[in-house]
Every structure is written in structure tokens, then in C-alpha cells.
């Protein structure tokens with residue numbers, strides 16, 4: 001085996017490409033361990049978990065990265081990069097993609113963190129599932145050397161799925177891996193990946209639609225942009241970006257927004273934030289839990305109560321009782337008329 | 351054999367696993383870590399992570415208020 005005694009760290013996203021890349025290198029006798037980064041924007045099981053629990057349990061959705069590692073029989077190291085990742089999202093040197101996804105900076109950051117891990121743990125090289133031309137901005141022929149250079153990984157970065165279309169890297173030149181057993185995939189077609197998966201006998205894999213994170217989602221990006229605008233600065237905390245994944249977000253005034261749970265699971269999730277946020281719940285009728293983010297005055301709270309009532313089962317009633325509490329304020333009760341759906345301007349929906 | 355606890359309530363997956371991983375690093379083989387969490391995804395993720403890294407699940411139990419308690423027995427393999 002050419003790779004015997006050599007160790008590679010594989011970026012494992014949970015999708016098919018990184019799984020195939022790792023498997024290709026495992027086949028060559030290299031010891032592979034996986035690394036997976038938690039940025040806070042990841043599309044992971046948890047949002048589904050919120051929903052699923054509300055639907056009476058059932059099978060819990062899996063964490064795809066852990067699942068892939070189990071299929072490959074490799075160890076997986078999960079790394080919390082929430083704080084460090086802020087500079088990637090807030091200030092991307094190479095700018096954003098179609099939404100607020102800073103893919104090129106993100107790739108460089110992740111490969112750079114993998115390089116540090118490789119050095120700390122005495123590993124020899126890094127592998128990713130990148131394919132030339134797969135993504136319009138971050139996976140082009142011109143950007144491949146940018147990621148290698150700016151991450152500091154240089155020629156210790158091997159992309160097994162398209163390596164034969166790129167100059168030979170250190171692991172290839174040193175004979176740790178056989179170049180002829182690497183691949184030459186290119187472009188947006190997924191056919192070669194599916195064929196390779198079939199060769200390896202891999203039948204079950206996750207197929208993320210847009211990308212690997214919420215930043216590629218248009219609606220999510222618009223909620224994040226709204227957060228920055230309303231606060232007058234580009235910054236965020238983990239709770240902020242988690243809350244953007246849940247509920248309807250309505251901003252009636254620049255200085256506050258209302259987050260309304262859409263079903264029981266979301267209400268349960270939001271209820272975890274009751275201590276920190278002013279929150280509203282209808283008490284005369286079954287209804288959602290709503291959080292208020294910002295600095296609402298008394299009139300604003302009445303408006304928030306009318307909005308909460310609008311999404312409750314009392315939406316057709318004359319009067320709905322709403323309880324308001326949290327964030328250190330005494331609990332109060334308001335009787336309000338639910339807002340008519342037509343009275344809610346479209347541009348309140350963030 | 352030490353017994354340690356970890357409060358991972360209100361954290362969404364994969365954070366409970368990440369916190370478990372960080373906590374296990376400071377423990378010795380045979381030590382027991384009791385993780386309390388609220389995201390049911392942890393019921394799947396923490397055992398999966400344990401299988402990959404040579405640790406064992408002694409038990410999982412439902413607590414009040416959607417709380418789950420997962421008891422991990424630290425295995426021999428180093429967890430980095």
C-alpha cells in the first residue's frame with residue numbers, strides 16, 4: 001500500500017463529495033481522520049429536530065458528518081469555530097456569493113484550521129471533497145490555488161476527486177498516494193460522484209440542495225442583513241443566528257422585531273429564550289409563543305400582542321388575552337384585538 | 351473512577367456532542383460523564399460519537415421538561 005504509515009485529515013461536511021474523497025484516500029492505505037466545523041450556520045439536524053419532537057418524536061434526524069464517519073470507519077473531530085468564524089462572515093476578503101455566503105473565505109478558513117490541526121496532531125496532509133467547477137464562485141480552477149495558498153496548506157492540500165486535473169501535490173510526488181488512482185471530476189454534473197459511490201457500494205448519502213450552510217439561503221440571508229441594519233452594526237451572537245433559523249420574523253418598527261413560533265416544536269425551542277427576551281403567549285386561546293427582540297415600548301408591546309393573537313386560534317375572535325413577561329419585567333396581561341392579516345404590511349415580514 | 355456532569359440543556363446539535371467531546375478530553379478511561387440535554391438529536395449524536403471514539407453509553411433516560419440524561423463511560427482511546 002503506497003500510503004501505509006501516512007496520515008490525512010479529511011474535511012467532512014456530511015455530504016457525498018467529502019465522503020468519496022476520504023474513501024478514495026482510505027483505499028490507498030492512508031490513515032484518515034475526519035474534522036467537521038460548527039460555524040453556527042450549519043444546516044444540521046437540529047432545526048428538523050425541533051419540528052420532529054413536536055410531531056410526537058419518531059426517528060431523530062442524524063448528524064450527517066457523524067454518520068459519514070461511521071460509514072467510513074474513521075474518527076471524527078467536531079470543532080466549535082463559532083467565534084473565529086465571525087470574521088469570515090462579517091468581513092470576507094473575497095466577498096459573498098449569491099447570498100451572504102462567503103464561500104471562498106470560508107473554504108480558506110476551514111482548510112487553514114485543518115492545517116493547524118494537522119500540524120498539532122502530526123498528520124501529513126489534508127483532503128477535501130472539492131471538485132473544479134462544481135460551485136460558481138468557490139470551486140473554480142482559479143480559486144483552487146487561492147485556497148491552498150491563503151490557508152497555508154499549499155501542496156499538502158489534496159483534492160482526491162479532481163486531483164488529476166491539478167498539478168501534483170506533495171502526497172502524490174512523495175508517493176504517499178498513487179495519482180493514477182485519484183479522480184479527474186469536473187463541472188456541475190454529479191454523475192461521476194454517483195458512479196463512484198456505486199463502485200464503493202455507498203447507497204445512502206445526504207444531498208444538500210444549495211450548499212452546506214444557511215448562508216446560501218436567500219431568506220436566511222435577508223434576516224441576517226435585517227439584523228445588522230436594525231442594530232446599526234455588523235455583528236452577531238450565536239443565539240441571534242440560531243433564532244434566525246426558527247419562526248416567522250416580523251419587524252413592525254426599526255427598533256424591534258417579533259419572532260413567532262410556527263408550531264409546537266418551534267414554540268418549545270423559543271421557550272428556552274424566555275428568560276432573556278420579552279415574550280408573549282396567548283392565554284384565552286391556544287397560540288404561539290412569540291419573542292420580542294429589541295427595545296419595545298408599551299405601544300410596541302400592544303402591537304406585538306395583536307400580532308401574536310393574529311397567529312393564534314383566536315385570530316377570528318373579538319378579543320384575545322395575551323400574557324407578556326420575561327427579561328426582568330413583571331408579567332402582565334393585555335386583552336387585544338387580533339390584527340387582521342390584511343393589516344400586516346408585506347414588508348414587516350423579514 | 352470519577353463522575354462528572356455536563357449541562358448541555360438548550361444547546362442544539364451538534365453542540366451537545368462538541369461539549370461532550372471537550373469534557374471527555376479531561377477525563378480518564380473508566381470515568382463516567384452524565385450529560386443533561388434537551389435536543390433529542392443528542393440521543394443519536396452522542397452515542398454515534400462515542401462509537402467512533404471508543405467510548406460507551408451506559409444509559410439514556412428521560413427527565414422532566416424534555417430533559418434527557420445520557421451517561422457516557424470514557425473508553426481507553428485518547429480523545430483529541
Ligand code: SF4
Nearest residue numbers: 102103106211212213
Ligand atoms: S456554503 Fe456555507 S459552509 Fe459551504 S463553503 Fe459556502 S459559506 Fe462555507
